[in-house]
Amino acid sequence: MSGIDVVNGAVGAVFGLVLGSLFQQPIEDAWHRFRRRSAGRVRSLTFRQGDGRAAAAWSAFALGPLRTSALIVEGDGRHPIAPSAVHVQVLDQEAVLPEEMAPWRDEIEEQEGARDGGGAWNGPRYAVDEVSVSRSPLEEQPEVRLRLRPTDYFTFLAAQQLDRRLPDGTTPRGRYLDPGDPFCAPAFLQCSFGVNVAVVTADHLLVVTRRADGVRTGTGLWNSSVNEGLSRHLDSAGRNAPDLHEVARRGMREELSLEPHEYTLSLLAFVLDVERRQWSAHFHARLGELTGEGLQERMSRGVADRWEHQSVDLVPFRPADVVGYLLRPDRIHRWTPTAPALFHLALVHAYGRGPVERAEDRAVRRLGAR
Structure with a gap:
């Protein structure tokens, strides 16, 4: 040569x-x-043109008169999803608002900057580009692939204005979303992925929290035990993609002062709030030795993110008690979109589908008889 x-x-x-x-x-x-x-296109045809049974398969979670916008995309509570079955990829290109929505973000930045104390911090977040689910070849276990893009908190707040009018009179919901296909949405409208954890104490009490009046979303609503959003600043070491189990552990530490050796953690489902275009992973955590009283004493000595919750309830973790609590007159219309589905999945994980559904049927019938 x-x-x-x-x-x-x-x-x-x-x-x-x-x-x-x-x-x-x-x-x-x-x-x-x-x-x-x-x-x-395939999912949309099934969703729209089915005989009713196919459409119901993609209905949001409901329990009698309790209606939510939480669509359980993968997982039924019975079998945990293994950490090795979740693959997270972070793309380089940021999720950018279209030109007609960009001024909304500028408004938010100006408003927050004018607040006393500097307003909200524009934290680095992730937008969801795609969530895909498949099955392993032999065992047919779920394989979940999550593609994320960088974004920030102000872009998230701008994108949450799904029903605000654009200059041409349309809305982001009407222009960019297909009601017949809940899975197809641009990344800039899905600037939120979080984890929700149902925590059960050693003496079988479910921890239920109420969001504080000072938070920007879900103000005053009853919620999961732990709710934590993915942060590019906190959950990505170097250029590594975030680990959802580690995000859940961070939330347990920051919101309840619990350390990983004090509980077992199981990933139960992936859920989409179709109304707000927010994705989440649902977990169940069982405390090994700490009782409800012990947890309350622990929290009384200081919690990192105490400001996010204004109150905490402890509910006996039995199907009849939890379902009755979900349907209480002073609770039924005061839930965050994803909490009822989370608690249902946690019950199924602990007791099986049959006993949980029977308890739910009895509770709904009692409501109808009143």
């Missing part, structure tokens, strides 16, 4: 490496958009 051939080969290799670096991400994004749109 001549010296010219060697030089040409080296130049070609470098040129190919540069082109690959420049175009790998756009090509990969184009492929995923094509795959998502193709799959979306």
Whole structure:
């Protein structure tokens, strides 16, 4: 081989490496958009044109008169989803608002900057580009792939204005979302992924929290034991993708002052709030030795994120008691969208589907007889 051939080969290799670096991400994004749109068309046909049974398969969680916007996408509570079955990828390109929505973010930034004390911190967050679910070849266990994009808190607040009018009179919900296909949405409208944990003490008490009046979303509503959003600042070491189990453990530490050796943690489901376009992973945590009284004493000595909750209830963790609590007249319309589904899944995980559904049927019938 001549010296010219060697030089040409080296130049070609470098040129190919540069082109690959420049175009790998756009090509990969184009492929995923094509795959998502193709799959979306199939799901949309099933969702719209089914005989009623198919449409019900994708209904949001409901318990008699208690209606929510929480769609359980994967998981039924019976079998935990293994940590190794969850694959998280973080893309380089940020989720950017379209031109007609960008001024909304500017408004929020200006408003927060004008508040006493500097307003809300524009924390780095993640937007959901895609959630896909498949099955392993042999055991048919769930495999969940989560693709995230960088975003921030002010973009999230702007994107939550789904029903605000755009200059042409349409709304983001009407322009960018397909009511027949709940899984197809642009990343800039899904700037939230969080974890929700149902915590049960050693003496079989379910921890239920009420969100504080000072939080921006879900103000004053009853909620899961622990609720934590993914943070690019806290949950991504270096360039590593966040680990959902570690996010749940962070929430347990910050909101209830619990350390990992004090409980077992099981991932039960992935859930989409179709009304607000917020994704979450649902967990169940069982405390090994700490009782309800012990947990309250622990929290009385200081909790990092105490400001997020204004009160905590301890409910006997039995199907009849939890279902009755969910349907209490002073609770039934005061839940966050995802909490009832979380507590149902936790009950199924502990007691099985049959006993839980029988308790739910009895509770709903009693309501109807009043």
